[in-house]
Amino acid sequence: NGQDVAALLLLQRCCKDELLPELKQHVSFMLMEQIRSEDGEFSRDAEWLRSSLEGIAGGPLLLEEITTQLESMQNVDELQAFFHNFSVFVSSEEQRTFRTSIFGIFSRRAVLTFERLSFTQTARLCESIQEYLLPRAGKDQVWAIPSRTLAEKFLHHQAHLLQNYEPTIAPRELQARIERIGQSNNQASLVHYTTHLNALRANEFTLALDALHSHYDTIDLVRTETPAQKKSHFPFATLSLAGLHARAQHTPEARQALIETVRIAQETGDATCLQQALAWLARIAAPAEAKVLLPLSIAGSAELPSVRGFSLLKYAQLLAANGESSQQVLGQVAEAHILAVRSALPELTGASTAMSAVLWDLYGNSGLRALHAQQLLHSETGTQPDDRAVAIALGAT
Numbered sequence: 001n002g003q004d005v006a007a008l009l010l011l012q013r014c015c016k017d018e019l020l021p022e023l024k025q026h027v028s029f030m031l032m033e034q035i036r037s038e039d040g041e042f043s044r045d046a047e048w049l050r051s052s053l054e055g056i057a058g059g060p061l062l063l064e065e066i067t068t069q070l071e072s073m074q075n076v077d078e079l080q081a082f083f084h085n086f087s088v089f090v091s092s093e094e095q096r097t098f099r100t101s102i103f104g105i106f107s108r109r110a111v112l113t114f115e116r117l118s119f120t121q122t123a124r125l126c127e128s129i130q131e132y133l134l135p136r137a138g139k140d141q142v143w144a145i146p147s148r149t150l151a152e153k154f155l156h157h158q159a160h161l162l163q164n165y166e167p168t169i170a171p172r173e174l175q176a177r178i179e180r181i182g183q184s185n186n187q188a189s190l191v192h193y194t195t196h197l198n199a200l201r202a203n204e205f206t207l208a209l210d211a212l213h214s215h216y217d218t219i220d221l222v223r224t225e226t227p228a229q230k231k232s233h234f235p236f237a238t239l240s241l242a243g244l245h246a247r248a249q250h251t252p253e254a255r256q257a258l259i260e261t262v263r264i265a266q267e268t269g270d271a272t273c274l275q276q277a278l279a280w281l282a283r284i285a286a287p288a289e290a291k292v293l294l295p296l297s298i299a300g301s302a303e304l305p306s307v308r309g310f311s312l313l314k315y316a317q318l319l320a321a322n323g324e325s326s327q328q329v330l331g332q333v334a335e336a337h338i339l340a341v342r343s344a345l346p347e348l349t350g351a352s353t354a355m356s357a358v359l360w361d362l363y364g365n366s367g368l369r370a371l372h373a374q375q376l377l378h379s380e381t382g383t384q385p386d387d388r389a390v391a392i393a394l395g396a397t
Helices: 002-015 021-036 047-053 059-072 076-091 093-099 102-115 119-133 148-163 171-183 188-201 205-222 227-231 234-247 251-268 271-284 287-300 305-321 326-343 346-362 366-378 387-396
Strands: none
Touching (some): 002 059, 021 059, 021 102, 059 119, 076 102, 119 148, 148 188, 171 188, 205 234, 234 271, 251 271, 271 305, 287 305, 305 326, 305 346
């Protein structure tokens, strides 16, 4: 984690004899306490580092240098370069005595652990280092506002986690942190967008709606674009509004927003947004209208595999409800599944597998029904599970 990497940086500085004797002794005792502690006794943020170094001569300068080095470790290459250099440093003849000490054993164990990490684990270590730098509040403390750079990284990281259904902070605590960042007027548009995603997770429709409006209002204020360029944001703004209403089951409002999206997308020539709007409109439309819209969405979304795939599944569902032949229905599902595999779309893969289980159950083939159900349950898509699909799969096994 970031705490161990910070400790390695401090050890490297201590061994180079560039610190004042008092500061070097203080850092040595501080690191000894960390190494000998049980897991979990030390906080996972950098507060222990700040509080330990700020009150001693030379400490603030050392803290700034260590923080700068940690901030520079933003990708796997930079992290690998650091551990390579540190390994060479530890193995040098000058550090023969250091290698047999507690600090040397800790350092060599850290290097060996890093060498065993996979690429994915190394990438996660990069993320944990950036998270480590963010201040964390105690039980009776207020979460401090990070610098502009760290605030932007924090918001981008949380937005990524929320979009991939992997949040690590409770909704109320995350919202408190976002509001603290917003008070400093840093990254206003990103603050509203992250608030919108967090409110969606907590099913707070009013807050999500206000944050969505504020997000697009802020984009228009801060971006120095021509009027024609700003118009390109309008269809996606109304499309996002339609998705929010559809999520809240406000069908009339969602339909009105989608119709407005189609109109604006046609005016601006935005084919991508147009196809997405048609696909959404077909999903919430009545069966008779959906039967007309879905073929149009499928035909026009060749360059949008996700939109095309979900439209195919919706069309298969409609055909099955109308009593069409099983060959025609399953053909739509098979095409969607092939598209999902080719385009590496885990959500579409799970949806097509669940649809196959349901259809084979409808057509009376219990063997294939159970096969697709087990495939759905044992797949690791890394996305938010569909409760209905899992329930269907469990019932089919």
